[in-house]
Amino acid sequence: MTVDDFRVLTAVELGSRNHEVVPTKLIHQVGGLRSVSATGRCISDLAKLSLISKLRNAKYDGYRLSFSGYDYLALKSMTNRGTVYSVGNIIGVGKESDIYSTSDASGHTKVLKIHRLGRTSFRTVKNNRDYLRNKQTGNWMYLSRLAAEKEHQFMSVLHKNGFYVPTPYDWSRHCILMEWINxxxxxxxxxxxxxxxxxxxxxxxxxxxxxxxxxxxxxxxxxxxxxxxxxxxxxxxxxxxxxxxxxxxxxxxxxxxxxxxxxxxxxxxxxxxxxxxxxxxxxxxxxxxxxxxxxxxxxxxxxxxxxxxxxxxxxxxxxxxKKKKNEEEEELEGALEGMRNLNVVEEEEEEEESQSEYDESEEESESDDDENERIISAISAGDGNLKMDKFGNYILDE
The missing domain is CATH 1.10.510.10 (Transferase(Phosphotransferase) domain 1)
Incomplete structure (x- = not known):
């Protein structure tokens, strides 16, 4: 990707704070490229890479940032700072995050956690969580950034105070770079x-x-x-x-x-x-x-x-x-409260499903793990049947 490509991609990110679909004119104005045609070429290249997308039936000409585009922006800032040199395989998929192995220029292995607030986990796809309804994709990206910033802050303070947590190395947007634990x-x-x-x-x-x-x-x-x-x-x-x-x-x-x-x-x-x-x-x-x-x-x-x-x-x-929170804090707290409540629902469901037989719950857990592993394998292999919905949730077409 060229410098102009990243300028245009950053312009779409900035415009996403106030627009679910960022008008093309605004992208050009914020991107600052010399000509409209140059901006158009960059938009075309970014769309081909699925870093931005066009919304069907939109009332005006514009684009919105995809989760892949947000990933690129975060990784670009980390590579510029020298904390990330290469990204390896995906090693875990959580309820609200993806985990990758990475390394720096010296070959030191690290862990990259990508927050994806607003997407559903494999076990809870069937459960329409109330806090997912009527939320814009861009808003969830922004809340993912706030969640990553908050977690990095937690980890930094806890590590400094001697708690047994991974060493936090870097943070950008919705991504946290931390210590690899054997x-x-x-x-x-x-x-x-x-x-x-x-x-x-x-x-x-x-x-x-x-x-x-x-x-x-x-x-x-x-x-x-x-x-x-x-x-x-x-x-x-x-x-x-x-x-x-x-x-x-x-x-x-x-x-x-x-x-x-x-x-x-x-x-x-x-x-x-x-x-x-x-x-x-x-x-x-x-x-x-x-x-x-x-x-x-x-x-x-x-x-x-x-x-x-x-x-x-x-x-x-x-x-x-008890001080009054601003709108950002209230939205983030609403999303995190949904995650905490989700934990309660999952625990209650698991308890009902395995009243006395632990073997049954083990089989269910292994089944979920198998599904996660199939998705992780598909991501690593570049499987064309693997898709991602607007919340960043992976879907396998079987």
């Missing part, structure tokens, strides 16, 4: 040589986070990475926590509910995966941990959370203050 998501771990110690460490993390003013709100086996056994003992912790855009303050009106849900997410996983169901033991005096060998089996919000820092105020987490 390990697996906890959901993929079948055995662990010290699962009782892991359980206690995960519970202490929840309390430590709360003591600093924050609650994760999506703390489960999908957002915890267990380091490879070869790296055990090399780091202060053998696990790393990811995915922070939904964090709330311990001053949030529903703080105790979200705290308890995070705790239950861990207890449920360990009961199913390791058949580990610790109980309170009043004969034990040690309260610097949770589970067997400690006084308490799991954390309690009122008993264990004691504020020692104000990270929620520093990052302006949801619920940290």
């Amino acid at each position: 390990g697996l998501p906890m959901r993929a771990v079948k055995k662990h040589r010290d699962y009782k110690g892991l359980y206690s460490g995960l519970m202490k993390f929840i309390v430590q986070l709360g003591n600093h003013g924050l609650i994760h709100c999506d703390y489960n086996e999908f957002n915890i990475i267990i380091r490879d056994e070869a790296d055990f003992g090399k780091y202060e912790s053998d696990f790393v926590v990811i995915d922070f855009p939904q964090c709330v303050s311990i001053g949030h009106v529903d703080a105790e509910f979200y705290f308890n849900r995070d705790v239950e997410g861990i207890t449920t996983f360990f009961a199913k995966r390791f058949n580990y169901r610790p109980r309170d033991d009043s004969s034990m005096l040690d309260t610097d941990g949770f589970g067997e060998g400690f006084r308490y089996a799991k954390p309690d919000f009122k008993r264990d959370v004691r504020r020692i820092a104000n990270l929620d105020v520093e990052v302006q987490a949801s619920g940290y203050s």
Whole structure:
């Protein structure tokens, strides 16, 4: 792509803040190219690459930015700064994001997370989430940028304060560049040589986070990475926590509910995966941990959370203050609240589907993983049957 191509693409991005379809005249004015014909050539080239698109039956001549175009703009800024040199394969597809492997000029492997607020996950395609209705594509791109900025802010503050999170390297628009962790998501771990110690460490993390003013709100086996056994003992912790855009303050009106849900997410996983169901033991005096060998089996919000820092105020987490929010913050909070509520709906559905038989839920999870893997393979292979809807949701035509 030429310099002029990127100027025109940036012009479409800027125009998207106020227009779902950016008028061609405005694109030319903002792009600043010398002639209308030069702008037209760039628009034609960008459209061929599917970086912008024309809306059918629009009332005027214009274009709108595609998710691919937004991706290009973000990657361009990162390559200009030297934080990204090459982009590898897609390694994960989440409810509201895509994850890619990348490297810098020195060959150092990193992780690129691309936020895609407003799209549905594979399991929830059938569920028409209320917060998706009547929303413009451009608006979701903008909210994705705000979510990425917020998560980068969370990660930077937590990393600086010694929490077990990936090192954040860079941020641009809806993309975050972070440390590559050698390990697996906890959901993929079948055995662990010290699962009782892991359980206690995960519970202490929840309390430590709360003591600093924050609650994760999506703390489960999908957002915890267990380091490879070869790296055990090399780091202060053998696990790393990811995915922070939904964090709330311990001053949030529903703080105790979200705290308890995070705790239950861990207890449920360990009961199913390791058949580990610790109980309170009043004969034990040690309260610097949770589970067997400690006084308490799991954390309690009122008993264990004691504020020692104000990270929620520093990052302006949801619920940290009753001050009036601006329109941007209200829209982003509405989207993130939808994500938090989606977590509740999914958990309730999973509980109903697998009342007593964990094997059935394992089969369902594996089926979802298989579908995700097929889509990831199709993306990597450049499968022509793979399409993306206006929310950035991948669809396989079978």
